[in-house]
Amino acid sequence: MSPAAGAATLVARRSSRFVTWVRAWRAGLVPYDELADQIAGDEEHLVADAPGAWTDLPLRDALSCFAKLSPDEIRLALPAPGDPRGLPGPGEFTGAALLAGEAVVARGLGVIPEVRSHTSGSGVTFETVLWRVYPLPQELPRNGHGEPGAAEAEAELSTALVEATTTLTRLDIAHWRPELAGALAALRRPDAGMDLPPGFDPRARRLFARAGILDQVLALAEHAAPGGAVNGYEVQQRDAALRPLTIACRRALVAACNAPLRA
Template structure:
């Protein structure tokens, strides 16, 4: 998501690169037209921030392509994310390949962005994920569903660390994200969607107070739907057109 947001308003590309890379090893890029494989992320920003462009981050999951064009669907679903962009030169998907190394004490990541040429994607994506306004409304409903599912799971009673995890979810905010300025609605949608995905992750750790397979299945179905809504909302909030 950070890559999509920065591609909408880069001034100094070094700030954008630092934000996207974070604590990773320097990111590399392969498949970028006109450049050799292994070029750096700064080159991608330079190539894709000249002139008009459309950008969106997509978060597919098995069974839900989330608007990803067919040419990139398999690889993007494996990665769990991709960025689609259209410039005057054409349309592409950039998919991160992440290789972990080190230990749980000192973890590290090497990331390569694989660029694929894709057909024009705007109609497909917007028809799938909808508008930011639509996403905000749907998230409110999903919040009630997620809270109810979590209450029924009773994770606070079944897991010693659940109370701390729930408090972190409540206090999470995009204000600490290393991103360019976000307008109020996009920030609210990203905040709420991120919290919902964290609730889903917490609810998936165990079956809590479920007493039978039917209950487990019901709650899993509810949480999957919440996660789908949150992923689509995040995509809607990252979509941008730069004239």
């Protein structure tokens, strides 16, 4: 896999997959034995500080700590500086979640992924994911501090996308660094996106697919050269155009992953 194509895979929100599959399991829609493989894919996932454990556990052994929770008690949060929506309030977990930009928020515990890079003796670089568990209050605010429903989030995303596209076209944003084209091509593959597990309705699936691809493109754009924006003022214009779209994209992913499940 090329570095650019690999980047397209690595920026996907791991917490979104964690939340959706664990919620589907707690709704009785998928078996426990499938969870770890569906969440981890071809990565190695471990869990640190799991309740009652004295050492890091394989993901498969740690997911049982969610066994007493209902689907609605397990939620995705995608916070950002100045926008801690979905988090329980000041504390160690909230600080770590803001730094990571993603978290699993549940009754009694929160989980945040930490990606660790390793280099083998032969020089091959690979990554492992460590899910760190934090104790949280047994009672958390419902509906994620006013997070939107899927319909509202879909409308917000569509509006933000139209407005951002108009500005970015004028700024000639297509002249991103050449290797970005490989990543975007990888994202367009039919198997590039992540699908939701059983139980999510068509609107949530559509919103998740659309926002998931945009989320990866926006993450890649943060590391791209400014293209046609050749001076500081135009760079600021590009960033200003992307900011509302980034917020709408995060809200759309949260709305899709936290949507009510049905049998």
